[in-house]
Amino acid sequence: MHATDPYWSRGERSELAQRQDPVCWGDGEGPLDAEQLASFEERGFILQRGLLAPSEVDALLEEARRLSETLDRGREDVIPEPESDALRSIFRIHRHSRAFAALAADPRLAGVARQILGSEVYLHQTRINFKPGFDGRAFHWHSDFETWHMEDGMPRIRALSASVLLTRNAAINGPLMLVSGSHKRYVRCAGATPDDHYKQSLREQRYGVPDKDALRELASGGEIVQATGPPGTVLFFDCNLMHGSAGNLSPMPRHNVFLVFNSVENRLVEPFGGTPPRPDFLGERAPRPITVSVPGRAPADPAVLPAARARP
Ligand code: 6CS
Ligand code: FE
Numbered sequence: 001m002h003a004t005d006p007y008w009s010r011g012e013r014s015e016l017a018q019r020q021d022p023v024c025w026g027d028g029e030g031p032l033d034a035e036q037l038a039s040f041e042e043r044g045f046i047l048q049r050g051l052l053a054p055s056e057v058d059a060l061l062e063e064a065r066r067l068s069e070t071l072d073r074g075r076e077d078v079i080p081e082p083e084s085d086a087l088r089s090i091f092r093i094h095r096h097s098r099a100f101a102a103l104a105a106d107p108r109l110a111g112v113a114r115q116i117l118g119s120e121v122y123l124h125q126t127r128i129n130f131k132p133g134f135d136g137r138a139f140h141w142h143s144d145f146e147t148w149h150m151e152d153g154m155p156r157i158r159a160l161s162a163s164v165l166l167t168r169n170a171a172i173n174g175p176l177m178l179v180s181g182s183h184k185r186y187v188r189c190a191g192a193t194p195d196d197h198y199k200q201s202l203r204e205q206r207y208g209v210p211d212k213d214a215l216r217e218l219a220s221g222g223e224i225v226q227a228t229g230p231p232g233t234v235l236f237f238d239c240n241l242m243h244g245s246a247g248n249l250s251p252m253p254r255h256n257v258f259l260v261f262n263s264v265e266n267r268l269v270e271p272f273g274g275t276p277p278r279p280d281f282l283g284e285r286a287p288r289p290i291t292v293s294v295p296g297r298a299p300a301d302p303a304v305l306p307a308a309r310a311r312p
Contacts, residue, residue, distance in 0.1 A: 005272050007149050007157075007186055014211040015188040016218075021157040023116075023183065023238060025263070030115025031108060040116060043222070044183030045237035051108055052164065052232040061166045061231075063099040064090075064128050064255055071096065077281040082203040086135035089202065091127045092281040093257065100126065104259050105293040109162045112236055113261035114292070117158055122287035124148070124159055124262035128166075130255055131174050136248035138174070140209045143182075144260070145240040146189060147208045150273035151197065152283035157183075159239040159262040166255040169228045174248040176235065176256075179215075181222030182242035187214045198278050210242070218242055264289050 006020045023041045028034065032046070040046050052060075068087055071078050077091040093100040104110060104123055113121045130136065144161065148154040169175040187210040194200070197207060210218075227235045237243065239260070248254055268285050271277055277285065 007145075007272065009146055009150050009188040010191055010193055010207065010273055011188060012190060014190045014214050016214055017186045017188060019157060019184050019186055019240060025118030025158060026115050027118070028115070031111045032115055037116070040236065040238070043180045044241040045178050045180075045225075045227070045235060047227055047229060047233060047235050049229050049233045051234040054232060057166060057231040060099060060103065060164070060257065061255065063097050064130075064166060064257075067093065067096055067128070068130065076279065079202045081132070081135050081137050083137065084135045086132045087130045088137070089127050089129050091125065093128055094123055094126045094259070100257065102293065103164070103257070105290050107292045109164075109234065109259060110261065110290050110292045113160055113162065116160055116236070117261065117263040120264045120289040121261040122264055122284065122289050123259060124154070124284050124287075125258075125260040125282055127258050128255060129258065131245070131248045131253060133173070133248060133251040133253045136174055136254060137204065138247045139245045140205050141215055141242055141244035142205060142209055143187060143240045143242055146187065147201075148239065148283060150208065151193065151271050151275060151278050153268040153271040153277060154239075154262065154266060154283070155269055156266050157186075157238070157240045158266040159260060161237050161239065162259045162261065163227070163235040163237070164257040164259070165229055165231055165233040165235070166257060167253055168230050169233070169254055169256070170252070171226060171228065172250045173252045173254040174246045175254065176227040176243055176245050178225045178227060178237060179218050179222055179242040180225050182218040183238040183240045185218060186240060187218070187242070193273050193275050195275070197275070198282060215242070261290075262287070
C-alpha cells in the first residue's frame with residue numbers, strides 16, 4: 001500500500017511529505033473574492049467575522065442546548081469529556097436537527113465549499129464541540145485528513161471544515177490554533193492504529209498525532225494563529241491544516257459547530273490504514289449532494305434534512 005498511496009501514514013517513524021493535491025480546485029466562482037481565495041490557498045484558512053447575524057446565532061445556540069439536554073448520553077454519537085461526564089461533542093447534528101441541516105445548505109457556507117472544492121459537495125461529518133467551561137479538555141495537534149484518509153478512506157485532500165462560532169472564542173477559552181501554511185505538507189504519523197480507535201480518540205487522541213519535530217518544522221514555516229472572534233464568526237479551513245486547541249479553564253464555554261464538506265468526486269473508499277471503516281456518524285458512506293438553499297427560504301433538500309426525529 002505504501003508504494004501506491006501518496007498519503008500513507010501510521011508507520012514506524014513520523015515523516016514530512018508534500019501535499020499532492022491542489023488547495024483551490026474550482027474556477028473561482030462563488031461567494032469569496034479573489035483576495036479571500038488567495039488567502040485560503042496560501043494560509044489554509046479564512047476567518048470571516050459577522051457571517052451570521054446575532055439572531056441566527058441565538059437560534060443555533062438554543063438548538064445546541066436543546067440537543068445537549070434531549071439526546072441520550074449513552075448514544076455512540078454523543079461523546080463525553082475524557083476526565084468527567086461533561087459533554088465534549090455531539091456528532092451527526094444535521095440529522096438530529098433541521099436548524100443545523102439548514103445551516104449546512106446555506107449558500108454562505110455550502111457556497112464557499114463548492115467554490116473551493118470545485119464541485120458539488122456533501123456532508124462528510126458534522127458535530128458540535130462544546131468545550132465547556134472548566135471541564136473542556138484539549139484537542140491535540142492533528143490534521144483531520146490524516147485520520148479521514150487512514151481510518152475512513154478519504155482518497156484525496158479535497159474537503160474542508162466550516163466552523164461556526166456559537167459563543168465568543170477568545171485566548172482564554174481554548175480557541176482553535178492553526179499552523180498557517182501547514183496544509184501544503186503532509187505529516188505521516190508514527191504508530192499502528194488500535195482496534196476501535198475512535199472510541200478513545202474522540203475523547204483524547206493518541207495516534208494520528210504528529211511528533212514534536214514535525215510540529216517544530218511546520219511552525220517554523222508559518223505562524224500559529226488563534227481563530228478568535230465573536231459569535232457568528234465562521235472559520236473555513238482545509239482538511240489537511242495542522243490544528244489543535246488547549247483546554248478551557250475559564251468559566252466561559254466555547255461552543256463551535258463543525259460542518260465538514262467533501263467533494264462528491266472524493267467519496268470514501270476502503271480505509272487506507274487497513275482497519276474496518278469507522279461508523280457513518282464519523283464518515284458518511286452513502287452521500288447525497290447538498291442543494292444549496294435559496295436565502296430566506298427553507299431548504300427543500302431531503303439530503304440535508306434529519307432522517308428521523310431526534311430521540312428524546
Ligand atoms: O476523528 C475525527 O474524525 C475527528 N477528530 C478530530 C480530533 N478532529 C476532526 C474529527 O472530528
Ligand atoms: Fe480536527
